[in-house]
Amino acid sequence: NAGVTQTPKFQVLKTGQSMTLQCAQDMNHEYMSWYRQDPGMGLRLIHYSVGAGITDQGEVPNGYNVSRSTTEDFPLRLLSAAPSQTSVYFCASRPGQGVSPLHFGNGTRLTVT
Amino acid sequence: AQSVAQPEDQVNVAEGNPLTVKCTYSVSGNPYLFWYVQYPNRGLQFLLKYITGDNLVKGSYGFEAEFNKSQTSFHLKKPSALVSDSALYFCAVRDPGEYGGATNKLIFGTGTLLAVQP
Numbered sequence: 001n002a003g004v005t006q007t008p009k010f011q012v013l014k015t016g017q018s019m020t021l022q023c024a025q026d027m028n029h030e031y032m033s034w035y036r037q038d039p040g041m042g043l044r045l046i047h048y049s050v051g052a053g054i055t056d057q058g059e060v061p062n063g064y065n066v067s068r069s070t071t072e073d074f075p076l077r078l079l080s081a082a083p084s085q086t087s088v089y090f091c092a093s094r095p096g097q098g099v100s101p102l103h104f105g106n107g108t109r110l111t112v113t
Numbered sequence: 114a115q116s117v118a119q120p121e122d123q124v125n126v127a128e129g130n131p132l133t134v135k136c137t138y139s140v141s142g143n144p145y146l147f148w149y150v151q152y153p154n155r156g157l158q159f160l161l162k163y164i165t166g167d168n169l170v171k172g173s174y175g176f177e178a179e180f181n182k183s184q185t186s187f188h189l190k191k192p193s194a195l196v197s198d199s200a201l202y203f204c205a206v207r208d209p210g211e212y213g214g215a216t217n218k219l220i221f222g223t224g225t226l227l228a229v230q231p
Contacts, residue, residue, distance in 0.1 A: 045220070
């Protein structure tokens with residue numbers, strides 16, 4: 001099993017550009033989420049989904065959109081990139097029931113100039 | 114609102130010595146607590162969790178953590194540190210929710226960099 005796969009690994013955007021960070025998992029996990037990691041701030045939850053067709057906001061949702069059309073995929077969209085969105089982004093998933101730990105992808109390092 | 118605090122940005126320890134990485138939490142009820150480790154340029158990996166029961170939880174790579182409800186703490190420990198333990202460690206809490214069922218938000222601390230010197 002590949003686990004949680006994130007693409008691309010690196011991305012450079014200019015202010016105002018849009019892009020989609022891809023996340024796919026092959027573990028049939030119902031729950032998926034996006035975090036951003038910034039120095040001194042740890043990981044902050046952006047959006048999450050408890051199943052196909054269901055999404056909700058985390059701590060820092062502004063500037064990001066998500067959708068969940070299938071169980072496997074949970075893309076994160078930046079509609080108009082800003083320098084404040086320079087960060088490392090992690091996708092994570094877990095089974096929907098119980099208190100299972102999250103499985104993380106290896107991250108996407110995004111720089112907005 | 115739930116929160117997690119890791120008071121030390123960095124912990125330095127000599128190889129072979131015991132190590133402790135501190136974590137305190139704040140939630141409305143009984144918490145679900147987790148420790149994760151992050152190696153350079155990688156995602157987080159799960160180490161251990163506390164849900165209920167024995168206050169001493171054992172996890173991967175010889176790590177353990179002690180849940181202390183009165184001090185609202187969940188410190189990570191290892192009896193003998195290895196150089197390969199050097200990494201970034203995150204404590205996280207999942208709120209049990211208003212009616213005792215776990216919410217879906219896992220909130221992380223700011224991380225503690227563990228440096229083990231040979």
